Amino acid sequence: MIRRGGELTSQGLGWAHGDGVDSEIVVSTRVRLARNLQGYPFPLRASEEDRARVLETVRSALGSITTTPDIDVWEIDDLDERQRDLLTERRIASRELVGPGRGDQSHAALALWSDDSIGVMVNEEDHLRIQSITGGFDPEETWRTVDRLDERMGELLAFAFHHEYGFLTACPTNVGTGLRASVLVHLPGLVLTKEIRKVLEGIGQVGLTYRGLYGEGSEVVGNLFQISNQTTLGKQEEELVGHLTRVVAKVIDYERSARAVMLREAPSVLEDKVWRAYGILRHAHSLSTEEMMNLSSAVRLGLSLKLLKMPRVQTLNEILIFGQAGHLAYAAGGSLGESEADAARSAYVRTRLEADEE
Amino acid sequence: MECQDCGQRDAKLQVTTIIDGEMLTLDLCSECAAERGAPTTPPAPLADFLAQLGPEPPGTGVLSEPCPYCGITEGEFRQTGRLGCPQCYAHFEPQLRGLLRRLHGSPQHVGKLYMSAGSEAGDEIARLSAMRRRLKRAVETEDFELAAELRDRIHEAESAE
Ligand SMILES: [Zn+2]
Ligand SMILES: [Zn+2]
Numbered sequence: 001m002i003r004r005g006g007e008l009t010s011q012g013l014g015w016a017h018g019d020g021v022d023s024e025i026v027v028s029t030r031v032r033l034a035r036n037l038q039g040y041p042f043p044l045r046a047s048e049e050d051r052a053r054v055l056e057t058v059r060s061a062l063g064s065i066t067t068t069p070d071i072d073v074w075e076i077d078d079l080d081e082r083q084r085d086l087l088t089e090r091r092i093a094s095r096e097l098v099g100p101g102r103g104d105q106s107h108a109a110l111a112l113w114s115d116d117s118i119g120v121m122v123n124e125e126d127h128l129r130i131q132s133i134t135g136g137f138d139p140e141e142t143w144r145t146v147d148r149l150d151e152r153m154g155e156l157l158a159f160a161f162h163h164e165y166g167f168l169t170a171c172p173t174n175v176g177t178g179l180r181a182s183v184l185v186h187l188p189g190l191v192l193t194k195e196i197r198k199v200l201e202g203i204g205q206v207g208l209t210y211r212g213l214y215g216e217g218s219e220v221v222g223n224l225f226q227i228s229n230q231t232t233l234g235k236q237e238e239e240l241v242g243h244l245t246r247v248v249a250k251v252i253d254y255e256r257s258a259r260a261v262m263l264r265e266a267p268s269v270l271e272d273k274v275w276r277a278y279g280i281l282r283h284a285h286s287l288s289t290e291e292m293m294n295l296s297s298a299v300r301l302g303l304s305l306k307l308l309k310m311p312r313v314q315t316l317n318e319i320l321i322f323g324q325a326g327h328l329a330y331a332a333g334g335s336l337g338e339s340e341a342d343a344a345r346s347a348y349v350r351t352r353l354e355a356d357e358e
Numbered sequence: 359m360e361c362q363d364c365g366q367r368d369a370k371l372q373v374t375t376i377i378d379g380e381m382l383t384l385d386l387c388s389e390c391a392a393e394r395g396a397p398t399t400p401p402a403p404l405a406d407f408l409a410q411l412g413p414e415p416p417g418t419g420v421l422s423e424p425c426p427y428c429g430i431t432e433g434e435f436r437q438t439g440r441l442g443c444p445q446c447y448a449h450f451e452p453q454l455r456g457l458l459r460r461l462h463g464s465p466q467h468v469g470k471l472y473m474s475a476g477s478e479a480g481d482e483i484a485r486l487s488a489m490r491r492r493l494k495r496a497v498e499t500e501d502f503e504l505a506a507e508l509r510d511r512i513h514e515a516e517s518a519e
Contacts, residue, residue, distance in 0.1 A: 025425055036444060041428040045442035144501050150470075151492075151504070160444035165458065166467025167446040172458060175447075177469040179390070197392060207463075234464025286395065 005028035005074035005110070008083065012090035014116025016321065018313030020136015021227070025252050025318065027184040027224065028091075031142045031241070032131035033150050034169045034178035036160040042170035043123040051107035051123050059154035060073035060123050063109055068140065069115040076108040082335075085326025091133065097124040110336050116147055123168045126178075130151070135317075137180050143241045165174045166233060176233030181241050183248045188301045189258030190251075199254055200225070208247055209233055221292030222320075227251065263305055274302030286339070287346040288340040292323050319349055363390035378503055425449045 001164055005011075015028040035059065036042060038049050044208075055075075062071055076084065077096050083338055087093035093110045102108060113117040121129040130153065132145045158170040166176035174180070190196040209230040214220060218222050229240045262270055277298035281287070287295075295314050302308040323329060329345045336344060367387035381450045424431045430442030432450065439446065447454060458465040471488035489512050496505040 038444060041443040042441065044440060045428050045430060119420075140499075144499075144504065147470075147501075148504055151507075156474060161472040162444075162447055162467070164466055165454075166448055166469055167472065168447050170440045170442075172454060173439075173461060175458065176462065176467045179469070193391075231462040233458060233462035233467055235468065237469045238495065297433065 001070045002059065002111075003070050003072050005072040005112070008086045008090075011072060011112055011114065012087070012092035012116060013318070013321065014093070015133040015135045016314060016317035017135045018315075019177055020134060020139040022252055023135060023313060025061060025255050026137035026248075027186060027187055028133055029138050029142045029181070029183050030091075030131060030133045031139065031146045031181045032129050033146055033181065034126040034167065034174045034180075035128040035130065035157075036136050036148070036151070036168055036170070037127045037159045038158045040127065043106075043126070043127060044125060044170065048105045048107070051105075054127050055107045055109055055122050057157065058111075058120070059109075060130060061153060062120070065152055067242050069113045069117070071111050071113055073109055073111045076106055077104050077143075080286050082326055082330050085324075086330060089321055089326050091119060091321075092119055094124060094129075097121050097129075118145055120149075120153075126174070128157075130251060137183060137252070138186055139183065139245045139248075143179075143181060143237065145279050147237070166215060174232050177235070177237050177240065178241055179232055179237050180228055181244050182228030183244065184224060184226050185248065185251060185255070186222075186224055186297065186300055187251070187255050188297055189255045189262060193258045195254065195258055195314065199251060203227060203247065203251070206243075206247055208244060220299045221290055224293075224297070225264060259301070259305060270305070271307050273300075274298050274305075274307045278302065278308060278353075281349055284301040284346045285348065286342040287323075287349060288342055289345070292345060292349060293320065296320065311353050315352050321350055322352075323348055324346070359386050361385065361387035361390050363387070363393070422450065422453065486512065489515070 001018075020026070020028075037054055040046055040054055043051055043054070045130055052255070057126060059073065062073070065071075069262055074083075074087070075091075076095070076195075079098070081089075084093075084098035087110060088095055092112060092192055097108050099106070107123050109122040110119060111122065116133075118132040121131065130146050132142050134142045162168055164356070167178040169175045169178055187196060187199075190199055200210055205228055208227055210225050210227045212225065227244070229244050232240070235243075237267065277295040281292070281295045286290075296319055299308065299311070300313070300316050303311075303313060323345045325336070328341050328348065331348075332344060361367050361369045362384045363386055367389065369385035370388050371390075397400060422432050425442055425446045426449065427445040428442030430446060432453065435446070435450065436439055441450070455465050471491065473488060489508055493505055493508040494511065496502075
C-alpha cells in the first residue's frame with residue numbers, strides 16, 4: 001500500500017545497523033539506477049505540468065506493485081527545510097532532489113519502502129532514481145534488489161531507451177546502464193600511514209572515482225570515502241558491480257594491513273589516541289560537526305581494533321546522522337545558532353555514549 | 359596564512375589528520391596537503407566532463423539547431439552538461455557520439471535490454487529473447503528469485519501467443 005509519508009521517525013536508518021559484511025571498514029553500499037519516461041522532457045527542463053504528470057504516473061505504477069512492506073511517499077514541495085534536511089542527512093534523498101533551488105513546484109518526491117530495503121526518487125535530475133542502501137559491503141545483493149524493482153517498474157512504465165545508448169539520462173555521464181554503485185569506506189589506517197594518496201590514485205586509474213562523505217570539496221573529514229564506478233556505458237551491469245566489488249575488496253585489504261602495521265608499531269600511541277577521542281566525545285560540552293566526525297572516526301577505529309569495547313558501531317553511525325544540523329534543529333523544535341548546535345550535538349553524543357556504557 | 363608544514367607557500371586547504379596521536383586540523387598548501395594524503399583535487403565526473411565539452415564545438419564552430427522537442431540549445435547543453443529530453447540523444451547525435459566514447463570508453467550499450475510495455479508484435483519477439491537472456495544471467499548469478507519470476511513471465515508471454 002502507498003502511504004503519504006508522515007513525520008520521519010526511524011525510516012531511512014536501515015543501513016546504519018552496523019553489522020553488515022566487513023562493517024569494521026565499510027559503512028554502507030549503495031546502488032542506484034537512473035531511468036526516464038518516454039515522452040517527457042527531463043525534470044530540470046520539463047514544465048511544471050509535465051513534472052506533475054510524471055509524478056502521478058510513477059505513483060500509480062508504485063501503487064500497482066504488490067509489495068508486502070508499505071511504501072511511504074514524501075512530496076518534497078510539502079516539506080519544510082528542516083524535514084528536507086532529515087532526508088538528506090539520512091542519505092535517502094539527494095541534495096538535488098530536495099533543493100535548494102528547486103522552488104515549490106518541483107513535484108519531486110521520495111518513495112521509500114517501509115522496511116528501508118529500497119526507494120525511488122522522482123523528478124530528481126532524472127524522472128526516476130531507483131536506489132537501495134545496505135549496511136556493510138554487499139554490492140552484488142544491493143544490485144539485485146535494485147534490478148528486481150527496475151524489472152517491475154519497466155513493465156509498468158515506458159522508459160526512454162535507445163538501441164545504442166541504452167537508458168537515456170539527463171546527464172550523458174549516466175547514460176547506458178544508468179547504474180552508479182558506491183561503497184562508503186572508513187580508511188583511517190591508510191590516511192594515518194599516508195598510503196591513502198596512492199590508493200586513491202590507483203582507484204582513479206581503474207575507472208572508479210571517489211569523494212569525501214558529504215562531498216564538501218577537498219577536506220578529508222572523518223576518514224570516510226565514497227568509492228564508485230565512473231562509467232556507465234559499454235559494460236554490463238554485472239561487470240560494473242563486479243569490478244567495483246573487486247577493487248573495494250582490495251582497498252579493504254590495504255586498510256586492514258595498515259591498521260595491523262599501526263597496531264604493531266605504535267600500539268600505545270594508537271590506544272592513547274583512541275581513548276582520548278572517546279573521552280572528548282563522551283564528555284565535551286560543545287562539538288562541531290567536523291570534530292564529531294573526526295573523533296568518531298578514531299573511536300570507530302578503536303572498536304575495530306578491539307581497543308574499545310563500546311560504543312556499538314550502530315551508535316556511531318546514528319551519531320553521524322542525528323548529530324547533524326538538521327536533525328539537531330528538528331529535535332530542538334526550532335533553528336539553532338552555531339554554538340547552540342554545537343552544544344546540542346555534544347549533549348546528544350554524551351547521552352548516546354553513556355547509554356552504551358551500561 | 360602560510361602553510362603549517364613547509365612554512366613557505368600559502369595555505370590553501372584545511373586537512374584534518376592525526377599526528378603523534380593528536381587529532382589536528384592543519385592549514386596546508388596543496389603540495390603539502392597532497393603529501394599528507396589529502397585528495398586535493400578529487401576527480402569529479404561532471405567537472406571532467408564539462409572540461410571536455412569546452413565552450414565551443416570543435417571544428418567549424420557552428421552550433422546545431424536547438425532540439426525540436428525540448429528546445430534546448432547546444433550552448434545550454436555545453437553550459438550545464440545536461441540534455442533536455444530523451445530525443446536530444448538523436449538530435450545531438452553527431453556531437454554526442456565522440457563525447458560518449460571519451461567519457462565511457464565506448465558508445466555502445468551492452469547492459470540490460472529494454473522493451474517497453476505495449477510494444478509492437480515484432481518487438482514482442484525481441485522482448486522474449488531479452489527476458490530469456492535475463493533469465494540465463496539470473497541463473498548464472500544464482501538469483502533464483504528473479505529467475506523464478508522471469509520463468510513465469512516468459513511462460514505467460516509464450517502462452518499468450
Ligand atoms: Zn606547504
Ligand atoms: Zn531535447
